[in-house]
Amino acid sequence: xxxxxxxxxxxxxxxxxxxxxxxxxxxxxxxxxxxxxxxxxxxxxxxxxxxxxxxxxxxxxxxxxxxxxxxxxx
Numbered sequence: 252x253x254x255x256x257x258x259x260x261x262x263x264x265x266x267x268x269x270x271x272x273x274x275x276x277x278x279x280x281x282x283x284x285x286x287x288x289x290x291x292x293x294x295x296x297x298x299x300x301x302x303x304x305x306x307x308x309x310x311x312x313x314x315x316x317x318x319x320x321x322x323x324x325x
Contacts, residue, residue, distance in 0.1 A: 260319035267312040274305035 258264075281298040284291055 259323050260316060263312065263316045263319050267309070267316050270305065270309040270312045274302065274309050277302045277305055 277298055281295065281302065284294060284298065288294070
């Protein structure tokens with residue numbers, strides 16, 4: 252059975268896409284949060300922290316992906 256060839260950066264690209272979706276989800280949730288909702292201030296702070304962590308994770312994935320592209324001259 253022949254082994255299927257994959258793009259060398261495919262896994263990193265998938266990780267980047269997942270992290271981007273997570274960051275977008277938290278941002279969308281924050282934007283939709285009603286200021287009048289019970290606990291809105293606490294929830295806003297929690298979401299802001301999650302967005303910060305998600306963006307750091309996305310930046311890390313982006314750096315790895317760019318390095319892979321440079322390594323394989325893509």
